[in-house]
Amino acid sequence: MSNFSFISDTEWRCGCCNKELQPSKVNVEYMGSVFNVELMACPACGFVLVPEKLALGKMLEVEQLLEDK
Amino acid sequence: MDQPQLRTLEATCIQEESPQCSAACPIHIDVRAFMGCLAKEDWRGARRVLDRTMPFADIVGRICDEPCRIACKRAEIGDPLAVGSLERFCVSTVPMVLKQPKLPAKGGSVAVIGSGLSAMTAALDLARKGRNVVMMTGDEEVGGSLRGYAEEILPARVLSGAVETLDSYGVNIQFGCSLNKEFFDIVRQDSDAVFFDRDCAGLAALSIDCTHPDPLTLAVGNDGCFAGGGTTENGFSIMKQVEDGRRASLSIERYLQKVSLTAQREREGSCQTRLHTVTIGIEPLKEVLPADPAAGFTKQEAAREASRCIQCECKECVKQCAFLQEFTDYPKRVARKIYNNQAIVQGTRTANKMINSCMLCGQCTVICPHDFPMAEVCRTTRENMVAKSTMPPSAHEFALQDMEFSLGEFSAMARHQPGLDSSRYLFYPGCQLAGSAPETVEQTYLHLTRHLDGGVGLMLGCCGIPAQWSGRQELFGQTMQTFQTEVRKLGDPLIITACSSCYAVFKEFAPELEVQSLWQILDKGELPEQKTAPPQQLLTIHDPCTVRHEPEIRASVRSILKKIGIATAEQPYSGELTDCCGYGGLMQFANVPLGEKASRAKGLRSDLDGLAYCAMCRDNLAASGRRIAHLLDYLFPAGGQEDPLLRPNPGFSGRHENRARLKQHLLTTLWQEEPTMPPEYKDIKLFIDAQVMVLMNKRHILEDDLQKVIFQAEQSGRRLIDPENGHFLASFKPVRVTYWVEYQPDKQGFVIHNAYSHRMILPGDVK
Ligand code: SF4
Ligand code: SF4
Ligand code: SF4
Ligand SMILES: [Zn+2]
Secondary structure (H helix, E strand, O other), X not given: OOOXXXXXXXXXXXXXXXXXXXXXXXXXXXXXXXXXXXEEEOOOOOOEOOOHHHHHOHHHHHHHHHHOO | OOHHHHHHHHHHOOOOOOOHXXXXXXXXXXXXXXXXXXXXXXXXHHHHHHHXXXXXXXXHHHHOOOOOHHHOHHHXXXXXXXXXXXXXXXXXXXXXXXXXXXXXXXXXXXXXXXXXXXXXXXXXXXXXXXXXXXXXXXXXXXXXHHHHOOOOOOOHHHHHHHHHHHHHOOOEEEOOOOOOXXXXXXXXXXXXXXXXXXXXXXXXXXXXXXXXXXXXXXXXOOOOEEEEOOOEOOEOOHHHHHHHXXXXXXXXXXXXXXXXXXXXXXXXXXXXXXXXXXXXXXXXXXXXXXXXXXXXXXXXXXXXXXXXXXXXXXXHHHXXXXXXXXXXXXXXXXXXXXXHHHHOOOOXXXXXXXXXXXXXXXXXXXXXOOOOOHHXXXXXXXHHHHHOOOOOOOOOHHHHHHHHHHHOOOOOXXXXXXXXOOOOEEEEOOHHHHHHOHHHHXXXXXXXXXXXXXXXXXXXXXXXXXXXXXXXXXXXXXXHHXXXXXXXXOXXXXXXXXXXXXXXXXXXXXXXXXXXXXXXXXXXXXXXXXXXXXOOOXXXXXXXXXXXXXXXXXXXXXXXXXXXXXXXXXXXXXXXXXXXXXXXXHHHHHOHHHHHHHHHHHHOOOOOEEEEOOHHHHHHHHHOOOOEEEHHHHHOOOOOXXXXXXXXXXXXXXXXXXXXXXXXXXXXXXXXXXXXXXXXXXXXXXXXXXXXXXXXXXXXXXXXXXXXXXXXXXXXXXXXXXXXXXXXXXXXXXXXXXXXXXXXXXXXXXXXXXXXXXXXXXXXXXX
């Protein structure tokens, strides 16, 4: 998952800042492993979007892999 | 699990033992594989099976006297397999497929006296192993007594083909030798070991007594002479010739290598097998006979006859267990995988999921002829994983949090009967019944208080079995201790459990406490006045797996059913053999799809509508689509409930909320106490349609989680918005899991459109 990009156009806008989400590099972490990934986030406040497909797809896969390590 | 433990376990499961046929075969031909190949018309495959083990297959395959046939399992239910005729079919239609390689020469010279089948076999086996072999015979041809066969059974060209075969492995054949004492003295001097084939005319002249070889080693004397073959009190057996030739060659190998002639030879020759194969329910098909007996089998006939082979194996436990079927393995292999899994220091532990998928229900142990303790193996392995911090956190967390909630301030309580300050009894409905049917819990409790003397206290909580199942020994120990302290405070009343898991836990881990099941109490005492009419149709009883070893509880349940006029029919997998509904061992949490399969499988044991007396079985089977009621539904029906068989599965959220509501309700109505105030976020009202609810159940997301997310998002304003439809998307991480909710404000609350979660931690995760 390291250095992966999961950016894709989205209808979601930041409700706080009323901004369109932009690709943004963030560190995500699980079981002591840190990955730098590109996700859609609010350019003003940094609210990161994890879409359902990612949460139940690639992310779940990596989580389970790390749990079995 | 250490090596010796693994060995013991492996020896307990006999699935890998030989089938009866190959055990009975003196040279252990893999008859089962042979039949398997023929049945699928893999003729060359069948020939390869013979070539692997049978010397001179072209000869022996034609005349084998099939000692395995009487041992064939099919004989128990009809005709055994026609092994001999099928071998004959095979070798006369398919030429050799596999020529065994000759190993590099390694010295040691062996004389083989005689040229019958045992001499041929010994010479061939020893030459293959690289020994220098001279075969000496007074005859002019090989075969000994085999030359007496009619041409149409054993053609002369096939028999003499053996000479070429022996040649090709470098056996030096000397025909026309005069067998006398001088000849023998020279042979003895020139060779390190000698084998005498007793199917040979002139042996008597050799001044050595070959009549009584040692049955295990075939040694005559102790100076490297061996003898076998020929006619015995049982007559002249083809396979005896082959067996003796092979046994002698193995003895000579040992003799030449100067190792023990006798150690570990029990499995040579016909032997016993521990393989256990059940033939009940197998159709007793008649033997297929060749339409033209002289011509033997046609291909179709051979395939048909071979397909009668039942491919003997055990797997009796696997046939019934959804878990073992899912991982397509039998306990011996499961044990090996577990052993390997825990030996992994760095790398992926691929068996974790499997270890957490056993329902720990003990059905296999009852079925297994050797009581394989699969549940104990999996449970102790989980304990080890927890101790070594290799247990995947996601496997049991949801269930353990549910347990924590059941034991927490919003659901748990312990009180004497209202108005009394001591208890002779203590009703313990258990977390799942409280979650599934709270009104029924109340009714049952009131009934007990009315009919039992000396005060009936009430305790709501959880027995801690989820901790025990998930290998959390410390947590389980604490839970048991707290429970025991509470019981002591109430003056050690007799505990009445409605749940058989609680009953099992208290009995095993708090043996000094007095425990009885609600069913025993109700059966002995007074039953309520009936408010629900018994169903018109027959019901089948689904015993929970935790009463497998509790015949008295099972009998009480049946007795109550009779008294209240519910007609039931037993199904074969009940009682001691009953299945787990998928909750056992927390399997349905660690492996959601398998949990669904297991509950479906339990429900499908009978076509009839069901009756359960475990709340979890009831709810899981209801979720799987079965019409099923809980016994208490008929005894203490909840208001407004129509047909108990149609009561829906409350799901995880429903159970969670029910427990909290039950405590609040009982405290205020029966004890006139102020309820514990729920936290502020509980005021959030949700509207969730059935589809989203199903999704949330599968994803282990509770309404409680959604309330927390929305509460936090609405307070902080941190949420995404879709301008198209006005939906909001917000996330929150109460403990370790981040929940996402897509929702829409409504006049009275919030409509939920979707919910999902992940465990990966984001930088800004709101805690
Ligand atoms: S049924 Fe097949 S596997 Fe079983 S004993 Fe007979 S030949 Fe062997
Ligand atoms: S789920 Fe039950 S029957 Fe299956 S292996 Fe585990 S303990 Fe045995
Ligand atoms: S019942 Fe199962 S565990 Fe027992 S011997 Fe057969 S395959 Fe092995
Ligand atoms: Zn923002």
